[in-house]
Amino acid sequence: MTAPTRLGVVFLCHDELAVASSMVRIWHDGGAAVAIHVDRRTRGKRYNAMCQSLADLDNVEWADRRECDWGMFSMVEATQSAAAILLENYPDVTHVIVASGSCLPLRPVRELCDYLARHPGVDFIESVTAMDVGWTVGGLNIERFERYYPVSWRKRRMLFDWLVQAQRRIGLRRRIPRGLVPHLGSQWWCLTRETLSAILTDPRRGEFDRYFRWSWIPDESYFQTLARRHSTRIESRSLTLANFDDQGKPYILYGDHAEMLALSRCFVARKFWPGATELLARFPEDAGPAHAQDEPDPAHIERIIGAAVMRRRLGRPGLYMQSRFPKKDRENGKTAGSYAVLQGFTDLFPDFEHWLQARVDADVHGHLFAPDAVEFAGRPEIGPGGLSSHPETRDYDPFGFLTSLIRITDRSQVFQYAPRDAQDLSWFMVTDPNATIRVVTGAWIVPLMHSDMPFDDVRRIAAKLQRIELGQLDILRSVWVKADVEVWELADFVSRPAAILQRIVRDLTPGSWPLYDQPPVLRDLDQVGRFLQRLRNAGLQPRLMGDFPATRSEQDWHV
Amino acid sequence: MAIRIGSTLNALRLRATRQWYLGRALRRRKQVQPVRVLMKTVPRDAILCFVTQRNEAVRLPFFLDYYRNLGVGHFLFVDNNSDDGSADFLLKQKDVSLWRTTTSYKAARFGMDWINWLLFRYGTGHWCLTVDPDEFLVFPHCDTRSLQALTHWMSTSAIKSFPAMLLDMYPDGRIGDQPYRAGQNPMEIARYFDPANYMVHKNGRYGNLWIQGGPRARSFFGRTPERAPALNKIPLIRWKRNYAYISSTHMALPRALNIVYDEDGGERISGVLLHAKFLSSFIEKSSEEMERGEHYADSQEYQAYSAALQDDMTLLTGESREFEDWRQLEHLGLISSGNWA
Numbered sequence: 080m081t082a083p084t085r086l087g088v089v090f091l092c093h094d095e096l097a098v099a100s101s102m103v104r105i106w107h108d109g110g111a112a113v114a115i116h117v118d119r120r121t122r123g124k125r126y127n128a129m130c131q132s133l134a135d136l137d138n139v140e141w142a143d144r145r146e147c148d149w150g151m152f153s154m155v156e157a158t159q160s161a162a163a164i165l166l167e168n169y170p171d172v173t174h175v176i177v178a179s180g181s182c183l184p185l186r187p188v189r190e191l192c193d194y195l196a197r198h199p200g201v202d203f204i205e206s207v208t209a210m211d212v213g214w215t216v217g218g219l220n221i222e223r224f225e226r227y228y229p230v231s232w233r234k235r236r237m238l239f240d241w242l243v244q245a246q247r248r249i250g251l252r253r254r255i256p257r258g259l260v261p262h263l264g265s266q267w268w269c270l271t272r273e274t275l276s277a278i279l280t281d282p283r284r285g286e287f288d289r290y291f292r293w294s295w296i297p298d299e300s301y302f303q304t305l306a307r308r309h310s311t312r313i314e315s316r317s318l319t320l321a322n323f324d325d326q327g328k329p330y331i332l333y334g335d336h337a338e339m340l341a342l343s344r345c346f347v348a349r350k351f352w353p354g355a356t357e358l359l360a361r362f363p364e365d366a367g368p369a370h371a372q373d374e375p376d377p378a379h380i381e382r383i384i385g386a387a388v389m390r391r392r393l394g395r396p397g398l399y400m401q402s403r404f405p406k407k408d409r410e411n412g413k414t415a416g417s418y419a420v421l422q423g424f425t426d427l428f429p430d431f432e433h434w435l436q437a438r439v440d441a442d443v444h445g446h447l448f449a450p451d452a453v454e455f456a457g458r459p460e461i462g463p464g465g466l467s468s469h470p471e472t473r474d475y476d477p478f479g480f481l482t483s484l485i486r487i488t489d490r491s492q493v494f495q496y497a498p499r500d501a502q503d504l505s506w507f508m509v510t511d512p513n514a515t516i517r518v519v520t521g522a523w524i525v526p527l528m529h530s531d532m533p534f535d536d537v538r539r540i541a542a543k544l545q546r547i548e549l550g551q552l553d554i555l556r557s558v559w560v561k562a563d564v565e566v567w568e569l570a571d572f573v574s575r576p577a578a579i580l581q582r583i584v585r586d587l588t589p590g591s592w593p594l595y596d597q598p599p600v601l602r603d604l605d606q607v608g609r610f611l612q613r614l615r616n617a618g619l620q621p622r623l624m625g626d627f628p629a630t631r632s633e634q635d636w637h638v
Numbered sequence: 639m640a641i642r643i644g645s646t647l648n649a650l651r652l653r654a655t656r657q658w659y660l661g662r663a664l665r666r667r668k669q670v671q672p673v674r675v676l677m678k679t680v681p682r683d684a685i686l687c688f689v690t691q692r693n694e695a696v697r698l699p700f701f702l703d704y705y706r707n708l709g710v711g712h713f714l715f716v717d718n719n720s721d722d723g724s725a726d727f728l729l730k731q732k733d734v735s736l737w738r739t740t741t742s743y744k745a746a747r748f749g750m751d752w753i754n755w756l757l758f759r760y761g762t763g764h765w766c767l768t769v770d771p772d773e774f775l776v777f778p779h780c781d782t783r784s785l786q787a788l789t790h791w792m793s794t795s796a797i798k799s800f801p802a803m804l805l806d807m808y809p810d811g812r813i814g815d816q817p818y819r820a821g822q823n824p825m826e827i828a829r830y831f832d833p834a835n836y837m838v839h840k841n842g843r844y845g846n847l848w849i850q851g852g853p854r855a856r857s858f859f860g861r862t863p864e865r866a867p868a869l870n871k872i873p874l875i876r877w878k879r880n881y882a883y884i885s886s887t888h889m890a891l892p893r894a895l896n897i898v899y900d901e902d903g904g905e906r907i908s909g910v911l912l913h914a915k916f917l918s919s920f921i922e923k924s925s926e927e928m929e930r931g932e933h934y935a936d937s938q939e940y941q942a943y944s945a946a947l948q949d950d951m952t953l954l955t956g957e958s959r960e961f962e963d964w965r966q967l968e969h970l971g972l973i974s975s976g977n978w979a
Contacts, residue, residue: 324977326793331791335782352787387979394905398971399838401803401870404847404899411903461856461955464834469860475850476837486971487834541865568741 082142084196085170086188087165089158090182092286093118093147094131095353100271101181103133106178109188112138112169113160114161119144140164148231152291154298159279168275176269181350182319183332184363190371195269197372202310205317206303223251224261228295250561251298256290259561263305267319267349268353270310277309278302310337320348320377320607322384330384331446337361343380344373350479353450397486397513399479413507415486419493419515419587420508421550423522426497427573432456434599439587440490446499447484448473463488470501476626477503485513492585498523498547509554514562518555520548521569525602548623570625573604648843649893659882663754670716670752673725677712677735677760684711685726685785688756690749691715694771695724696919699821702731708775709785710767710935713761716752718743743932754882761877765789768873768887769911774800774825775873776964777909777974792794792907793876793946793979797888801898802909805831805972806852807916807961814918824914830914830958832856833970839865845907846870846889846896853916853953858942863963867939871911873897907965907976910967916953 088106090113092099106113113183117126117131126144131141140159147153151290157179165172174195181437184191195201209221217441232239245251270278281287291297304579306313320343322330327351333338334357340348341364351358366373374479375510394403395410425446436443442463445454453473455462462468466480473480481504485492509513522545527537554566562587575597608627612614615621615629657763675761687710691698702713713734717725728734739752746752753768758919767785771777777800792800807828809816811953836851847870850859853864871887875895883890890896896898900906920943928940943951967973 096886201963328795330979331794333779333783337778352782352790355787355788362649365776387975388978390905390974391900391977392904394900394903394974395971398905400836400908400971400974401801401838401847401849402899402976403904403973404838404840404901405903408902409902459956461957463957465832465856465955465957466835467852467856467860467863469863470855472837472855472859476839476886480753483834485838605778 080524083171083175084192085169086173086192086195087162087169087175088113089161089175089177090115090179091147091157091161091177092116092155095119096121096360098353100129100132101182101359102178102180103139104136104181105184106188107136107138109184109363109577110192111188112140112172113417114140114142114164116147116161116236117148117329118618125159130354137189140168140171149233150228150298151231151298152288152293152297155288155291155301156376158266158298158302159368162275166272166279173272174269175275176318176345176347177267177351178319179267180352182347183349183351183358184347185340186346187363187365190365191314193371194346195486196509198314200271200273201269201312201314202270202306203305203314203316204268204270204306204307204310204320206262206313206315207264209261209263209300209550220263221261223263223295223300224255226295227253229293229295232295253290253294256286258308259290259304260307261288261300262303262307263300264315265317265321266298266302267317267321267347268302268306269318270302270306270308274306279303281309283620303431311403313433314470318343318346318375319377319382321350322381324384324388331388332358334358334382339380339383342580342596343375343377344370344378345375345377397482399482401553407509412513413511414482416488417491417513417515419517420490420492420496420497421517421583422496423519423569423572424517425495426522426525427576428599429602430599432495435493435584438584439493441587442492445496446497446500447481448477448496448502448504450499450501454495474501477501478507481507482597491587496542498551502547502551504550506553506559508562509557509564510559510561512561513529513561515586516555516564517560517586518551518564518566519569519572520552521545521567521621522570523548523602524610524621525589525622526608528606529602535618536613538619541614541621542619545619545621545623552623568623568625569607570627573601576601642752644695648860650842652844652891652893656880656882657929659754659884659891660758660880661752663751663882667755667759669741670739670748670755673736673738674729675735675737676733677714680712682763684690684792685709685765685767685789686711686761687713688715688717688753688761689767689769689771690718690743690753691704691720691724692718692743692819693724695718695722695727695808696818696820697771697824698727700725701774702734703821704774706733706771707765708780714756716756717747720747725743748933750886751881757877757881759881762879762944764877766875766877768875768883770831770919771913772824773804773873773911774914775909775911776967776973777802778907778964778968778973778978779962780909780964788978789874789876791961797907798876799895800871800907800909800910801872802874803849803869803972804852804871805838805910805967806854806913807831808853808958810954812950812952813916816918818917818919824917825912827918827960828914828916829960830954830962833894833959833972834871836972841889841896844884844889844891844896845893846872847899848867848888852940857951857953858939860942865938872896873911885968906972907978908973909964910973912961922930 088111104111145153147157230238293300332351334355393411397415402568432443443458444456464483556605608629612629613623687705715728715736717738719740727734728736743749808830832852839848841848849870850866859866870890873887923941924940
C-alpha cells in the first residue's frame, strides 16, 4: 500500500473574498493543504480581512501577490509560485488541483482524494492538440502559439487586434521550442506531484517560460503542453465542471441548478454566482456511502447548457420578437411549422373550404389576405393568438401576421390565395421550405365570367389579375424556390379535377389515403372558351388558362 | 462609400439628438424639487428604480413590495403634484427618495426630462430600472433568481441594456367589475393577455424595434394600426452619464442601447413588463387624463378608451391566455432567456 493521498490546492482569487474564504475553509476542512494567491490589485484592506478570517487555519499558505491579467502569463506565474510553495512545504501532498474562489466543491474532499487514490499516477488535465481545431470557443487556435501577444486583449483590444493583423501581414512567425507540441485545455487541472515538480524543475523551464510569456492565454496552454512532455498517463478531462457559452464566457451557476449539480456527481463546478446562497449552503454534499465511488457524469448539465448555446446562436425558427428579429435570409427557418397555400380552387369550387376541412388534419382558412377581410376559419372577429381580422392591421405587418399565426397554432395551416389578395408575402412564402403551394392558373377568370359587371370593367380587372399572376409565376419558377410548388393551367385542371384534388389532400395529410369520394361542386365552365374569345376580341390575350375552344357550336356565336 | 457617409451623418445626428435631450433635462433640473433624498446611504452596487407618479396611492404598496422582492435597492420617485396622499405614503418608506414637481408633465416630455435628470445625477454606475407604477417586470428565471443575478450576469456578458416589452393585462369581465384595493396583486384581477398578435418594425435611425399590438391595438386601433401605442421598452440599463432616454423608455441613446435583439437568427435575453393598466381605477383615470390632456399625441389613446368605456369595454376573447409564469411567456415566444441557462 502506498502512502495516503493528500490534496494540495492552488487557490486563485481576486474578488468576492468573503465567499472565497469559505471555499478555502471547505478545502482545508477536507484535509487539503491550500496555497492562496490573491491578485495584487485587490485592496489591501480586503486582503487583510481575508487573512484575518483564515488566521485560525493551519495548512494555509499565502503566495506572493502579483497583478494578474486575464489571458496573460502572470496567471501562470501565480499558479507556478503557489504550486511551488505547496510542493516545498508539504512533502506529503500527492496531487495538486487548481481552484478559484468561484469553484464550488460539490462532493466531500475526501471522495475526491479517494478517487485520485483509486487512479494512481493519473494526471487529470484536459489537453487537446492545438492543431485540431475545436477546443476553443470563439478564439484563436494554433495562432496562439505562432504570434506575439504582448498586450492584454481585455484592456487594449484595438491594439491587440492591430498587432495580430500586422504580424499576419508581415508573416511574422514564432518558432515553437523544440520538443514541445502545443496543447490546449481547461486551466482547472489536477496533476500528480511527480508531473508537477517535473514541470517546475525542468532544466529548460527558463526557455519555456520565455516562450509562453508572449503567447496568448498561456494559462490554458502552459501546463497542458508541458504535461504532455512529463506525464506518464494523461486523462484528458478536467475534474472541474466548467462550461462556456458561444462568446467564451463561463456559464454561471445559480440556486436552481442545485439538483442538477448534485446529480452530475462532479467533484467541483464553476462558476457559481456569489449570491447563490442555496448552493453555498448545500454543497459539498455527502450523498452517502453508496454513492461515494460514483463516477462524475456531467452529460445532463452539458446538454442543458448546450441547448442554451443553441438558442442564443440559432433561436427558435419562425419566431420574431423583441430580442430575435432576424434579417431577411438569416432566419434559420422563416416559419415555425408547415402550411399550405391554395390558389384558384375557391374560384372553381364555391364550397371548397368546407369540403377540404372535412378531409385534412389542418386548419383550413379562407382568403387570409383578401383585400377587404381576413377570412379566418369560421370567420371569427379575433383570429388565433388574438390576431385582428382588420385587413389594415394585417397589412401593417404581413410577415408578423403569417408567422404569428403559424407559430401560435398547433395544427398546420391551410389558406386560400388569389391574385386579388395582398401580394407582400409572395417571395417570403416561395422561399420557405415549410410552404406547400398549389396553383391553378387562370382560375380567377371563372368568377369574373359569372359576375354581372359591365364587360369593360371585367376586361380591365382581368388584365390586372393576369399581370399579377404572371408576376407570381415568375417568382414560382425562379431559382430561389424552396417551397413545394405545383402549378396547373385551368384547362389542364378541369380535365381531371378529381384526381388532382385527391393528390392535394394526400399531400396535405401525408399517410392518409382518401377514399374516392364526392368532389366538391364545380362551377359551370361551359362558357369559358367563348368568354376568353370575347376577351381576345376586346384586345386582351388570356395567357394562363390553357386551351379552351373558342367556339364549340353555332350557338356560341350568339353569346 | 455612400453608405458610410450616410451612417456617419446619422451618427452625428444621433449624437446631437442625445445631447439636446440631455441638455433639456439638465436645464429643467430645477423643476424637480427634492423632498427627501437618501442617496448617500445607497450602496454602490444597488439597483435603482426610477418612477414618475401622480395620484397612484392605491397602486404603490404592491408596487414597492414587488420590486423590493425582485431586488431593487432604492426607489427614486418624482411626484407630479399628487393630492391623494401618495407623497406622504412614499415618505414613510425607508428606501424611497422623493422629488416633487408642480410643472407640466407634457412640457417635460411626459416626465422623461425629470427622469433623465435624476438618471444623470444619480444613475451613473448603477443598474437603473425605469418603470411606471402599473408596470411589473418579469424576466427569465425570476421565480428562482433575483434581479441582482440578472444584472451580474449581464455585466459579465457585456450586456448594457435589457429589453422588456409591455404586455397589456386585462380582467375577464368588464373593466372595473372587480374593484382593486391597495396592496392587492393587480395580476389577480388583470390576469389575461394576448399571446401572438404583436407587430414588429425596425426603426432604422435609432436601431430599436417598434412593437405594437395586443388588446389595445386590436380593440381601438384595428383600422389605424400605425397609431397604436408602442409596446417596446428598454427599462433596465447600466447607466452612464452620457446616456439619455429619448421617447419614454421606448428608446435610448447611444444607439447601441437599443440593439437588444439578434439579427442573425439567434435569441438574446428579454423580459416583459406586465402592464396592469386596465383595473377599476382606470375608468376614473382615463376620463381625468383626457380632460387634463397631458398625455402623448393629445391623449388620443385616452379618447379611444373613453369612447369604448361608454359601452362597457371587455377585452377578453377566446384567444386570450391566463398568465402563469415566465416559462409560459418564453414558450409563447414573448420573452427569451437567451443563453442565460
